[in-house]
Amino acid sequence: MRPYVYLAAAATIDGRIASATGFSRLSCPHDLRRLHALRASVDAVIVGANTAIVDNPRLTVRYVEGRNPIRVLIDGALRAPPNLRIFDTSAPTLVFTTMRASPEKIEELRSRGVEVHVVDGESVDPANVLQTLYKRGVRKVLLEGGGKTNWEFLKRCLVDEIILTITPYVFGNGVSLIDGEGYSTTEEAPFSLSLISIKLCECGREVVLTYKINCKQ
Numbered sequence: 001m002r003p004y005v006y007l008a009a010a011a012t013i014d015g016r017i018a019s020a021t022g023f024s025r026l027s028c029p030h031d032l033r034r035l036h037a038l039r040a041s042v043d044a045v046i047v048g049a050n051t052a053i054v055d056n057p058r059l060t061v062r063y064v065e066g067r068n069p070i071r072v073l074i075d076g077a078l079r080a081p082p083n084l085r086i087f088d089t090s091a092p093t094l095v096f097t098t099m100r101a102s103p104e105k106i107e108e109l110r111s112r113g114v115e116v117h118v119v120d121g122e123s124v125d126p127a128n129v130l131q132t133l134y135k136r137g138v139r140k141v142l143l144e145g146g147g148k149t150n151w152e153f154l155k156r157c158l159v160d161e162i163i164l165t166i167t168p169y170v171f172g173n174g175v176s177l178i179d180g181e182g183y184s185t186t187e188e189a190p191f192s193l194s195l196i197s198i199k200l201c202e203c204g205r206e207v208v209l210t211y212k213i214n215c216k217q
């Protein structure tokens with residue numbers, strides 16, 4: 001058993017969620033409120049190491065009324081510095097890391113109240129992350145990127161819905177919404193996508209697309 005997983009992001013029309021220099025402020029205030037409402041509706045929010053380091057997000061609910069989800073960081077080498085906002089006391093934080101992490105860093109985070117899970121091997125299995133969260137009572141998860149982490153979940157068909165805001169910009173380079181080894185044809189992915197809804201944002205400049213993911217087996 002695993003929680004239901006939403007993947008949400010704002011992208012440029014060329015499918016980038018960040019520029020080559022890490023700029024990623026794409027959402028209008030309406031879109032930010034939608035994101036925060038989604039955060040308030042889930043039990044946990046997951047990000048990868050680069051997103052935590054580059055964006056330094058709080059991952060809390062601020063633009064709408066609501067409860068903060070548990071924050072989950074996947075950081076194989078534990079590169080995230082302990083002074084990041086994700087480690088503040090505004091919500092519980094769980095970290096999944098590997099034997100590549102320095103024991104001192106693990107101890108420092110634990111001494112700050114962060115729950116650190118160290119798994120065997122070079123990388124963290126996203127299915128195990130979801131299983132661990134499910135055992136703690138987490139039933140809905142929001143995956144908030146970045147591209148590499150999105151790929152790690154999606155390629156294993158561990159995403160149920162994608163909520164994608166298309167914003168009226170072009171980067172021409174940078175981080176893709178789903179950023180990994182890739183597929184060479186439209187048939188190769190272990191899933192298909194069904195479009196569920198198209199919504200024009202209140203700002204009149206952004207479009208919110210919702211897709212359901214159908215796993216092939």
Ligand SMILES: NC(=O)c1ccc[n+]([C@@H]2O[C@H](COP(=O)([O-])OP(=O)(O)OC[C@H]3O[C@@H](n4cnc5c(N)ncnc54)[C@H](OP(=O)(O)O)[C@@H]3O)[C@@H](O)[C@H]2O)c1
Pocket residue numbers: 008009010011016017018019022023024026047048049050051052054055074075076077078079122123124125126144145146147148149150152175179
């Ligand atoms: N526009 C938006 O909505 C939006 C949303 C989120 C993020 N972003 C942008 O996305 C960019 C970051 O994306 P990104 O693709 O570079 O990185 P990312 O997905 O945030 O982080 C990737 C890193 O996380 C660690 N990681 C992820 N999955 C792992 C696993 N299964 N096992 C072990 N480690 C794992 C790895 O660190 P190691 O390589 O050290 O092992 C990996 O390199 C940022 O610039 C951010 O601004 C934009």
